Amino acid sequence: MPKKTLWIALLVLLPLVLAGGLYFLTQETYQPYGTRLLNPRPVDTLDFTLTAHDGSRKSLRDFEGKVVLIFFGFVNCPDVCPTTLLELSKVYKALTPAEQQRVQVLLITVDPERDTLQKLASYVTFFDKSFIGLTGSPEEIAAVAKKYGVFYQKSGVKSPTEYNVDHTATVFALDPKGSLRLIYGSGRAAETERVVRDVRWLLRG
Incomplete structure (x- = not known):
């Protein structure tokens, strides 16, 4: 040559x-801000089918191509749940419109007996209209929580409708292929800019 x-x-x-x-x-x-799983959990081990607040049935695979942020909580939660959803709404709003189209926040209730579809709809959409609340039978919720290693139990029971629910306050971040890549402990999602960088990293992956 x-x-x-x-x-x-x-x-x-x-x-x-x-x-x-x-x-x-x-x-x-x-180096992600969230705790990185050295061996990401694949979608096959995490998939579920639950009822969304609009009455439709949703599975994890329905969100393929999106970064999914999952939090287990309940409508009557006095502090951790609304705080975490507010933190996630700040993360979501910090993304560009194009990025928002590829991110989905899910709240899976750990109080299916009291969290009706109407209550879930009002609750999650208060933080952002794109957020989705998911529920199911107590058995379905227990099965999904087990997959994610989430603990929850009723406490301070005063009556069948008056009680609190102690639960794991972790945010799970799944990549567009549905693999669990990052987790955020209680309060960690408050670092909006750092979580946004993590989300963008997952979107690029």
């Missing part, structure tokens, strides 16, 4: 090589 042609080829290829290397380094060296 003539020397001139070789130099032209190098000049053409060099930006592509550098861009590819930069992308690789960005993907490999990024």
Whole structure:
């Protein structure tokens, strides 16, 4: 190959090589704010089918192609649940409209006896109209909670309708393939900018 042609080829290829290397380094060296699972849980081990607040049946696979943020809570929760949903709404609103189309926040109730579809609808859409509340039979909820390692139980029971529910206050972040990649402990989602960076990292993946 003539020397001139070789130099032209190098000049053409060099930006592509550098861009590819930069992308690789960005993907490999990024340190998420959320706790990163060394062995991401695949969608097969996490999938579920529950009833959305609009009455439709939803499974995890329905959100393929989106980053899904899941939180287990309940409508009558006095503090942790509304705080966490507010934190997630700030994260969602900090994204661009195009990014928002690829992100879904889900609240799975741990109080299916009291959280009717109407109550769930009013509750989750207060934080953002795109948020979805999910419920099911007590058995269905227990099965889903087990998959995610979520603990919950009634406490301070005064009557069949007056009680609190102690529960795991973790946010689960799943990538567009449905794999569980990151988790955020109670209060961690309050770092809006850092969680937004994590979400964008998951979207790129």
